[in-house]
Amino acid sequence: MTAWLQLVQITRKDLLIEARSGEALLVTTPFGAVALLFVPLAVGTDTPLLREIGPGLYWVVVLLFGLLVTLRHSAVDTPAQIALLRLCGVHPVVRLAGRAVASALLLLAFELLLVPVTVALYDPAPHGWPWLLVVLPLVATGLGLLGTLAGALAQGLDGRTTLGPVLVLPLAVPLLLGATQAPRAAALGHAPWPWLLLMLTVDLIAVLALLLGAPHLEEVA
Amino acid sequence: MHPQLSPQAELTGVHVDVQRTAVLRGLDLVVAAGEVLGMVGANGSGKTTLLKVLATLVTPVAGTVRVRGPVVLLGHAPALCPQLTLRENLRFVAGLAGRDAAVADASLATVGLAAAADRRADRCSHGMRRRADLARVFVTEPSLLLLDEVQTGLDVASAGLVDHVLEVVRHRGGASVVVSHDRDQVARLTDRVVELVAGRVGPAVIV
Amino acid sequence: MTLFGRRLPIVAAVLLAVGLAAGLAAPPDRIQGNLQRLMYVHVPAAWLAYLGFVITFGASVAWWWRRKPGHDRLAAAAAEVGVFFTGLAIVLGSVWGKPVWGVWWTWDPRLVTTALMFFVYLGYLALRRATLDPQVRARRAAVFGVVAFVQVPIVHMSVLWWRSLHQPPTVLRPGDPTIDHSMLAALLMNLLAFTVVFTVFLRARMRLAAAHDEADATPGPLAGDAVSAPRLEGVTRDG
Numbered sequence: 001m002t003a004w005l006q007l008v009q010i011t012r013k014d015l016l017i018e019a020r021s022g023e024a025l026l027v028t029t030p031f032g033a034v035a036l037l038f039v040p041l042a043v044g045t046d047t048p049l050l051r052e053i054g055p056g057l058y059w060v061v062v063l064l065f066g067l068l069v070t071l072r073h074s075a076v077d078t079p080a081q082i083a084l085l086r087l088c089g090v091h092p093v094v095r096l097a098g099r100a101v102a103s104a105l106l107l108l109a110f111e112l113l114l115v116p117v118t119v120a121l122y123d124p125a126p127h128g129w130p131w132l133l134v135v136l137p138l139v140a141t142g143l144g145l146l147g148t149l150a151g152a153l154a155q156g157l158d159g160r161t162t163l164g165p166v167l168v169l170p171l172a173v174p175l176l177l178g179a180t181q182a183p184r185a186a187a188l189g190h191a192p193w194p195w196l197l198l199m200l201t202v203d204l205i206a207v208l209a210l211l212l213g214a215p216h217l218e219e220v221a
Numbered sequence: 222m223h224p225q226l227s228p229q230a231e232l233t234g235v236h237v238d239v240q241r242t243a244v245l246r247g248l249d250l251v252v253a254a255g256e257v258l259g260m261v262g263a264n265g266s267g268k269t270t271l272l273k274v275l276a277t278l279v280t281p282v283a284g285t286v287r288v289r290g291p292v293v294l295l296g297h298a299p300a301l302c303p304q305l306t307l308r309e310n311l312r313f314v315a316g317l318a319g320r321d322a323a324v325a326d327a328s329l330a331t332v333g334l335a336a337a338a339d340r341r342a343d344r345c346s347h348g349m350r351r352r353a354d355l356a357r358v359f360v361t362e363p364s365l366l367l368l369d370e371v372q373t374g375l376d377v378a379s380a381g382l383v384d385h386v387l388e389v390v391r392h393r394g395g396a397s398v399v400v401s402h403d404r405d406q407v408a409r410l411t412d413r414v415v416e417l418v419a420g421r422v423g424p425a426v427i428v
Numbered sequence: 429m430t431l432f433g434r435r436l437p438i439v440a441a442v443l444l445a446v447g448l449a450a451g452l453a454a455p456p457d458r459i460q461g462n463l464q465r466l467m468y469v470h471v472p473a474a475w476l477a478y479l480g481f482v483i484t485f486g487a488s489v490a491w492w493w494r495r496k497p498g499h500d501r502l503a504a505a506a507a508e509v510g511v512f513f514t515g516l517a518i519v520l521g522s523v524w525g526k527p528v529w530g531v532w533w534t535w536d537p538r539l540v541t542t543a544l545m546f547f548v549y550l551g552y553l554a555l556r557r558a559t560l561d562p563q564v565r566a567r568r569a570a571v572f573g574v575v576a577f578v579q580v581p582i583v584h585m586s587v588l589w590w591r592s593l594h595q596p597p598t599v600l601r602p603g604d605p606t607i608d609h610s611m612l613a614a615l616l617m618n619l620l621a622f623t624v625v626f627t628v629f630l631r632a633r634m635r636l637a638a639a640h641d642e643a644d645a646t647p648g649p650l651a652g653d654a655v656s657a658p659r660l661e662g663v664t665r666d667g
Contacts, residue, residue: 017302017305
């Protein structure tokens with residue numbers, strides 16, 4: 001019970017810090033939007049082409065820049081803060097889980113903010129869009145967990161914000177494929193369940209990795 | 222209970238390596254309940270590492286560590302989230318420790334920061350952050366308090382605050398370990414002073 | 429103790445010479461001709477890529493269990509040698525693919541997974557390089573080594589669903605293999621030779637790491653030894 005209360009405290013603190021610094025939603029989100037704006041400038045403004053590539057590009061941007069959301073500077077604990085949490089009886093799993101929940105919520109907001117940008121710039125076909133209601137949270141959860149794990153692995157290292165994505169981005173491929181293929185399958189009249197199940201599996205593996213890995217990342221005396 | 226019979230912390234034969242350097246080599250140390258222990262030593266002699274061992278943040282490669290908590294460690298750098306106000310910082314600690322928000326507010330008043338409670342930590346001076354860090358002692362009520370050079374940056378009034386904090390912990394039957402380079406200050410604050418030499422506790426120091 | 433050892437490198441060289449000779453002596457492929465001989469190096473390289481990562485995974489799990497520095501060194505050495513052979517397999521595959529398929533790269537699941545694995549383990553090595561403290565490095569590398577390995581089959585499955593073009597496995601099929609017996613013999617010979625080469629590399633890398641650790645550990649600097657009294661002579665107040 002105390003663990004849950006501690007988790008809520010940590011999540012709330014992370015969200016409060018984001019509300020103050022705006023690093024994820026006021027800095028990284030415009031950065032992602034700029035990326036979406038750049039692609040048509042580079043490949044041409046042919047409307048059918050953009051309509052075709054829009055959803056895929058959206059997910060590439062969500063994955064790449066989404067990891068920056070999870071690795072945001074304000075989500076770094078100093079050694080003094082980690083010591084404080086440890087001495088307050090906060091287990092490393094609880095600390096990282098609280099962070100992952102906050103990151104997943106921020107990622108969901110990040111995804112939702114980029115949707116209108118993609119619609120406006122690329123005008124993608126709206127087939128299968130209701131599935132996004134499931135896909136968006138699944139990707140936000142998986143990426144939030146993987147990003148938190150990356151942040152813990154690269155904690156205190158030089159080049160943390162590049163090392164983190166290099167570590168977990170290749171592992172996030174099923175999320176990219178699931179997110180792009182599920183609505184496409186639905187648009188073609190197939191049930192997208194296998195893709196959703198795949199993403200759910202990735203999310204569960206990430207949960208397990210956090211539960212089993214976090215105690216090994218810190219020496220728990 | 223007689224303090225000698227149940228020490229607050231007991232380290233036996235502790236070996237610690239940090240980044241391949243042997244920092245502590247077979248260190249033995251007993252911190253009795255109710256005592257204020259001073260610790261001195263040259264730069265890089267392992268004082269901070271020893272405090273981390275006492276806080277059970279570092280696991281030795283050999284030796285045994287027995288500590289009765291809860292423990293509060295106040296290090297070189299205050300453990301405050303810079304984007305949060307002092308009040309939010311202390312309330313966060315209170316929440317984790319399962320204590321009331323009012324305790325956090327009262328602790329800020331005790332350290333003389335009631336008027337600055339709603340200022341962000343990164344807009345506070347170093348001395349104010351130090352004091353806010355000291356306020357944690359009133360929130361988590363440790364039975365072992367570890368102070369690592371906390372006097373740097375504190376004004377005269379705050380130095381009195383350190384005395385007060387040590388007295389509060391002692392009054393509850395807890396113990397404190399104070400690390401400092403200022404030998405006069407260590408002598409004034411503590412009951413007993415030890416020096417860390419070659420990874421071990423040297424003979425008691427008269428200062 | 430020498431880095432590479434004495435007997436094993438000789439054995440490896442002889443086996444490699446025999447293997448390559450067998451590869452050249454085997455009959456050419458009916459359709460691809462001599463190009464197909466790349467198989468005798470490409471397939472062993474790919475096999476060792478996977479073997480390296482399996483060893484890294486096993487050693488990482490062993491480290492979780494026992495915390496022996498040797499396990500950490502084995503995990504690191506296998507990842508390094510594995511990355512080398514993964515790169516080799518990808519490059520050779522690309523060289524083979526260009527004349528046969530007409531492109532350097534195809535979006536075949538096995539290729540995509542191998543490329544992703546290459547990047548995962550490059551990340552693993554980058555993580556190791558960035559972490560200075562040996563304890564912290566071993567801990568983080570072990571966690572990542574296990575998590576990454578567990579995720580690789582999921583990655584492969586997802587890419588497999590996404591599309592499948594590659595020819596089905598030809599050797600590991602029950603019953604009579606579909607390739608010529610002399611070709612199969614040459615391939616197995618090369619698999620053996622390359623595996624011995626892999627072992628030589630792996631052992632050398634582990635010995636190097638052990639020597640490195642030993643050099644760092646002895647004569648055991650003591651904390652504070654690096655700090656001496658400041659030198660204050662040479663400046664006078666009224667000079």
